[in-house]
Amino acid sequence: MQLLPKFEYYEAEDIDSACSLMSRFQSDGKIIAGGTDVLVNLKEGKIHPANLISVSKISGLSGIMEQDSHIVIGSHTLVSTLAEDRLIKGEFPMLAKAASNLGSPLIRNRATIGGNIVTARPAADLIPPLMALGATIELKSLDGTRNLTLEEFLVGPGQTTIRNDEILTKVILPETAPYSGGDYIKLGHRKSLEIAIVAVASFIKLDKDGMTIQDAKVILSAVAPKAIHAVSVEKALIGAKATAEVFETAALKAISDCRPISDIRGGSEYRRDMVAALTRKTLLKAFKEVMGEKIF
Amino acid sequence: MKRIIRLNVNDNDYEVAVQPNQTLTQVLREELNLLGTKEGCGIGDCGACTVIMDGRPVNSCLVLAVQASGSKIETIEGVAQGHKLHPVQEAFVNLGAIQCGFCTPGMVLTAKNLLENNPNPTEQEIRKAMSGNLCRCTGYQKIVEAVQEAAAQIKS
Numbered sequence: 001m002q003l004l005p006k007f008e009y010y011e012a013e014d015i016d017s018a019c020s021l022m023s024r025f026q027s028d029g030k031i032i033a034g035g036t037d038v039l040v041n042l043k044e045g046k047i048h049p050a051n052l053i054s055v056s057k058i059s060g061l062s063g064i065m066e067q068d069s070h071i072v073i074g075s076h077t078l079v080s081t082l083a084e085d086r087l088i089k090g091e092f093p094m095l096a097k098a099a100s101n102l103g104s105p106l107i108r109n110r111a112t113i114g115g116n117i118v119t120a121r122p123a124a125d126l127i128p129p130l131m132a133l134g135a136t137i138e139l140k141s142l143d144g145t146r147n148l149t150l151e152e153f154l155v156g157p158g159q160t161t162i163r164n165d166e167i168l169t170k171v172i173l174p175e176t177a178p179y180s181g182g183d184y185i186k187l188g189h190r191k192s193l194e195i196a197i198v199a200v201a202s203f204i205k206l207d208k209d210g211m212t213i214q215d216a217k218v219i220l221s222a223v224a225p226k227a228i229h230a231v232s233v234e235k236a237l238i239g240a241k242a243t244a245e246v247f248e249t250a251a252l253k254a255i256s257d258c259r260p261i262s263d264i265r266g267g268s269e270y271r272r273d274m275v276a277a278l279t280r281k282t283l284l285k286a287f288k289e290v291m292g293e294k295i296f
Numbered sequence: 297m298k299r300i301i302r303l304n305v306n307d308n309d310y311e312v313a314v315q316p317n318q319t320l321t322q323v324l325r326e327e328l329n330l331l332g333t334k335e336g337c338g339i340g341d342c343g344a345c346t347v348i349m350d351g352r353p354v355n356s357c358l359v360l361a362v363q364a365s366g367s368k369i370e371t372i373e374g375v376a377q378g379h380k381l382h383p384v385q386e387a388f389v390n391l392g393a394i395q396c397g398f399c400t401p402g403m404v405l406t407a408k409n410l411l412e413n414n415p416n417p418t419e420q421e422i423r424k425a426m427s428g429n430l431c432r433c434t435g436y437q438k439i440v441e442a443v444q445e446a447a448a449q450i451k452s
Contacts, residue, residue, distance in 0.1 A: 011362070039319075054362075106354055110354050191427065
């Protein structure tokens with residue numbers, strides 16, 4: 001049996017009390033939400049906080065709502081809720097798709113969107129679609145509120161710019177623009193309980209003419225210390241005509257945008273090839289979504 | 297320091313004094329003596345410890361007992377009505393969906409929860425819903441057939 005080390009447990013009643021506990025304990029404190037990462041890391045001896053501060057009972061931290069042309073997702077919203085929610089499925093199908101690919105059904109019933117972001121694994125499932133969709137996050141502390149893009153937030157494997165006394169409270173997504181579409185594909189050995197070998201999320205927005213690519217975001221995951229933009233792919237796409245050839249040529253540029261390592265899940269050469277393949281596939285699917293096809 | 301939590305397990309109310317580092321699996325097994333819930337991997341990969349918590353199947357090895365305070369829990373002990381097996385259990389027995397039996401409590405609970413939410417699942421939906429429950433005897437085909445059979449039984 002995997003036993004947990006000893007720690008003290010605090011059930012925060014509201015965000016302020018969670019912040020003041022974190023500000024008191026600093027690096028001796030750790031926030032626990034769904035616990036699907038924190039408890040595994042504790043059992044495996046990877047982290048040793050003396051105090052766990054639960055945010056599960058704080059009302060207002062979970063739920064999805066529309067707010068002035070934005071969709072606001074509370075940080076304690078379950079991954080299974082993201083996969084099932086009608087608003088998310090309608091507005092951001094690639095986010096719902098990524099959520100339905102995270103862990104297993106049992107994990108998704110405990111894991112939260114905030115946990116997936118703060119844990120900052122290089123292969124985290126929700127981060128690529130959130131970056132492709134232009135998500136920002138809200139961090140709260142006793143000193144006030146900070147709003148950051150995920151690009152500003154993520155530093156490297158397990159590393160972010162969150163301070164010890166800060167709590168991730170919201171994920172904010174701009175409403176989907178007209179003539180836009182996206183897709184997320186995760187490559188794994190299995191369909192469930194899998195960490196991506198490579199994952200790609202692509203988002204494109206076309207001009208009113210339905211021909212010219214006005215905006216493009218291509219996010220590569222599990223091929224660098226954190227999810228990254230395929231900068232040269234994005235550059236090649238913006239302003240170009242949306243054709244299969246353009247997507248094909250642009251996708252090849254993803255190979256030089258990534259820096260994969262070889263590990264137990266896949267070799268770096270294989271990963272480079274797959275990055276190009278998945279970029280092409282997601283772009284073609286994103287274009288189909290612009291044209292009205294359902295991706296999830 | 298121990299603290300008192302309240303749990304409703306299989307429609308019985310309990311007040312239990314637990315340590316902060318006790319998981320829900322441990323409290324069910326060691327404090328409430330409900331030994332049907334198994335611990336396999338202990339890190340949320342195998343699903344042997346599945347219980348239904350507030351209507352959703354979860355890995356009880358990754359839930360702190362203190363976090364479960366106030367929740368409604370269903371374990372394998374609450375599935376049969378006295379000596380009458382639930383249709384999912386009946387189908388597991390009749391179709392040979394049980395080999396060593398270690399994964400069975402989790403499989404039965406996940407399947408029962410699926411059929412409560414989706415009485416007519418496709419084979420693909422069954423496989424996806426059960427994908428967090430591993431069977432190392434690899435009896436998946438029989439398990440899927442048993443869930444299909446249980447769905448048919450419940451309908452009739």
